[in-house]
Amino acid sequence: MSLHIYDTATxxxxxxxxxxxxxxxxxxxxxxxxxxxxxxxxxFAVAFDILRRWLTIGHAYDxxxxxxxxxxxxxxxxxxxxxxAQWFAWSxxxxxxxxxxxxxxxxxxxxxxxxxxxxVTDMVELMETLIEKGHAYAAPDxxxxxxxxxRSWPAYGELTxxxxxxxxxxxxxxPRGKRDPRDFxxxxxxxxxxxxxxxxxxxxGRGRPGWxxxxxxxxxxxxxxxFDIHGGGIDLRFPHHENELAQSRAAGMDFAxxxxxxxxxxxxxxxxxxxxxxxxxxxxxTKTVRPLVLRYYLGAVHYRSTIEYHEGSLDExxxxxxxxxxxxxxxxxxxxxxxxxxxxQAFSAAMDDDLNVSGALAVVFDTVREGNIALDEHESAKARxxxxxxxxxxxxxxxxxxxxxxxxDGGDRSGHALGSLVDALIEQRAAARAAKDFAAADRVRDQxxxxxxxxxDTADGARWSLAEATTEQT
Numbered sequence: 001m002s003l004h005i006y007d008t009a010t011x012x013x014x015x016x017x018x019x020x021x022x023x024x025x026x027x028x029x030x031x032x033x034x035x036x037x038x039x040x041x042x043x044f045a046v047a048f049d050i051l052r053r054w055l056t057i058g059h060a061y062d063x064x065x066x067x068x069x070x071x072x073x074x075x076x077x078x079x080x081x082x083x084x085a086q087w088f089a090w091s092x093x094x095x096x097x098x099x100x101x102x103x104x105x106x107x108x109x110x111x112x113x114x115x116x117x118x119x120v121t122d123m124v125e126l127m128e129t130l131i132e133k134g135h136a137y138a139a140p141d142x143x144x145x146x147x148x149x150x151r152s153w154p155a156y157g158e159l160t161x162x163x164x165x166x167x168x169x170x171x172x173x174x175p176r177g178k179r180d181p182r183d184f185x186x187x188x189x190x191x192x193x194x195x196x197x198x199x200x201x202x203x204x205g206r207g208r209p210g211w212x213x214x215x216x217x218x219x220x221x222x223x224x225x226x227f228d229i230h231g232g233g234i235d236l237r238f239p240h241h242e243n244e245l246a247q248s249r250a251a252g253m254d255f256a257x258x259x260x261x262x263x264x265x266x267x268x269x270x271x272x273x274x275x276x277x278x279x280x281x282x283x284x285x286t287k288t289v290r291p292l293v294l295r296y297y298l299g300a301v302h303y304r305s306t307i308e309y310h311e312g313s314l315d316e317x318x319x320x321x322x323x324x325x326x327x328x329x330x331x332x333x334x335x336x337x338x339x340x341x342x343x344x345q346a347f348s349a350a351m352d353d354d355l356n357v358s359g360a361l362a363v364v365f366d367t368v369r370e371g372n373i374a375l376d377e378h379e380s381a382k383a384r385x386x387x388x389x390x391x392x393x394x395x396x397x398x399x400x401x402x403x404x405x406x407x408x409d410g411g412d413r414s415g416h417a418l419g420s421l422v423d424a425l426i427e428q429r430a431a432a433r434a435a436k437d438f439a440a441a442d443r444v445r446d447q448x449x450x451x452x453x454x455x456x457d458t459a460d461g462a463r464w465s466l467a468e469a470t471t472e473q474t
Contacts, residue, residue: 001352003059005229006304008237008259009159013354015089018228019257024061025227026052027064027256029236030113032070033094034079038103039280039309040265040272040300044233047262047303047355048297049398051231054351057396058343060364066222067110067217069095071117077198087198088117093284101282105295106398106405114218120200122217123209126251127186127202135250136186139177144189144205148212148247150182157317159259160238170239172210184243185210212243219244220253230256234263234304235271263306265298272309280309292406293318296399303355320365324394325401327368330375331387333422333464341388343396357397364393422453426462427454430437 003016018024028048029137031041045067055061071091080090095115103109127146131135131457135152137147150156150164159165169181189207190199199206209217219227232241241259264271270282285294297317301307344367350359373388425444432440445455448464457465 001349003352004052004354005258005260008261011161014258016228016258017162018061019226022060022062024063024229025053025223026055026065026229026231027215027223027227027244027457028065028067028110028230029068029240029272030067031098032073032075033091033098034073034075034282035094035234036149036281036283037094037098038272039282039285039294041103042101042107042282043097043265043298043307044262045107046105046298046398048231048260050299050303050396051229051260052108053396053398054355058351060349063111064223065108066112066114066219068218069113069115070211070214071095071115072198073211077194086142087195097283103405104291105285106291106403112222114222116214116218119214119217119221120202120209122221123187123213124202126213126217126220126247129251130186130247133252135247137179138204139189141177141378142205143174143177144187144202144207145174145177145185146187146204146210147178147183148186148243148250149179150184150246151180153246153250154309155249159242159245162184162238162242166293172212172239184212184239186247187211212240212247215240216244216248216251216253216255216290219250219255225252226254227256229258229260231262237261243325260303262303265307265309269308269348281287285314289314290316290321290406292399292401293321296321299397299399300361301333302358320361321399321401324364324368324390324399327371327375327463328387328390328401331371331380331383332391341385341392344389347393347396351396360393360397364390364397367393409410422448422464426455426464430462 002015005016006012007014026048028044031037052063052065052222055063056176072087076091077087080087081088124283127136130148131138131146134149136146136148139147156166164182167182169175170178170184172185175181186209187202187204187207189205191198199208219230230244241261245255266272267280269436293314294317297314298307300317300320344363347360349362350356350363353359367386367390371383371390374380374383374386391400391402395403400406425448429441429444430446432438448455453464455462
C-alpha cells in the first residue's frame with residue numbers, strides 16, 4: 001500500500017507522490033519565541049517527527065525538513081519590554097528553551113532551522129515581486145507598511161474554502177492606509193516606541209517583517225518555489241497559511257503540494273494557550289514524568305485528533321511504556337546492538353493510512369502480547385523475533401526504549417555497557433557450571449542479583465533481565 005495523507009486544501013485523502021523521486025521537501029511552521037514551550041506548543045513537532053520518521057524508515061525517502069523560527073514579532077517585543085529585556089536576548093533564550101524541550105522529547109533536529117531575522121533580503125525581494133505584479137502596495141502615508149491586496153488575488157480563501165466577503169478584518173497591522181480591511185501586512189513600518197534594532201532598512205522604509213511573509217520567503221529559500229508538504233497546527237490554517245499560500249501563488253510560486261495540520265492539546269475543552277493560563281511547561285512536567293512517557297502521550301493518537309489533557313493522562317501513557325519495556329527486557333535482556341526485523345504488514349498499512357498511529361500501536365501491543373505468550377511457553381527464539389519487531393515499530397514512532405535519546409531518563413536501562421558486562425558474567429557462570437564448579441556459578445549469580453539483574457535458566461540457555469522490569473510484569 002502506498003502512503004496516503006489527508007490534504008487540508010482539498011479535504012481529501014490523497015496518495016502521496018513526491019515532486020522528485022526518492023526525495024521529500026517538508027516545511028513546518030515552528031514556534032514564535034515569545035515564551036517557554038508547553039505541551040500544547042510542542043505537539044506539532046512530535047506529530048511531524050513521526051511523519052518524517054515514516055517517510056524515512058517506512059519509505060526510504062531522503063527528507064529535507066525545514067522548521068523555521070519566528071524570532072521577531074509584536075508579542076516578542078511586548079514580552080521583552082514588559083520584562084525589561086532586549087528583544088533579541090528574550091527571543092534567543094526562548095529559542096534555546098524550545099530546542100532543549102524538543103531534544104528532551106526525542107524530536108529530531110531539522111535539516112535547516114532558519115530564523116526570520118536572517119531572511120530580510122529574501123522578504124524584500126518577494127515584496128518587490130508582489131508589488132510589480134500588482135498584488136501588494138506600500139501604504140500611502142509613508143509609514144513603511146506594505147500590504148497584500150487580497151482583492152487582487154481571486155483565489156484568496158482557497159486553502160480554508162472561505163469567501164472573502166465572509167472573512168474578518170486582518171488584525172495584524174494598523175488599518176491606516178489599507179485598501180481593504182482584510183489586506184494583511186507584508187511589512188510593518190517601525191513605530192516610535194520600538195527599538196531601532198528591531199527594524200531593517202528597505203525601499204519602503206525601516207521596519208520588520210509581517211508574520212506571513214516570513215514563511216513564504218524561508219520556504220522558497222530552502223526548498224524552492226515548489227515543494228511537497230507544508231505542515232503546522234490546525235490554528236495556523238487561517239489566517240497564516242491562507243496568507244502564505246496567497247502571497248506565494250501571487251508571486252508566481254506553486255508552493256506546497258500537500259497541506260497537513262495537527263490538532264490541539266486541550267484542557268477542560270479549551271485550547272492550551274498562555275492567554276488561558278492553562279499551560280503545562282515541558283520542563284515542569286518532565287520533573288516528575290519521564291520524557292519518553294510524555295513523548296508517547298503526545299504521539300499516541302492520530303495527528304489530526306484533539307488530545308484532551310486530564311489528570312491520569314500521563315499515568316496511562318506510563319503504563320503503556322512500561323508494558324513495552326517489560327516485554328523487551330524479558331525477551332532481549334539488553335539493548336540489541338543491531339536489529340534487522342521487518343515491520344509487520346498491519347503496522348505499515350496503518351501508518352500508510354494517513355499516519356494512523358492508534359492503529360499502529362494496536363499492532364505493537366498485539367505483538368507484545370504474542371511475545372509474552374511465547375516467553376511463557378519457553379519459545380525464546382520466537383519471542384526475540386517479536387521483540388525486534390517491537391523495537392522496529394517503536395523506532396518509527398519515536399518511542400523505542402533502547403534509542404540513545406532515552407538513555408538518560410531510564411528508557412535504556414540496561415544499556416550497551418551493562419549488557420556487555422552482564423553477558424561476560426553469564427559466560428563465566430556457564431563455564432563454571434560446565435566445569436561443575438557450582439559454588440563459583442552461584443557466586444556469579446549472587447553478584448548479578450545484588451546488582452539488580454535476574455538470571456533465568458531456560459532450555460535455550462540463560463536469559464537475564466533487570467529486577468525492576470521483572471517486578472513490573474508480575
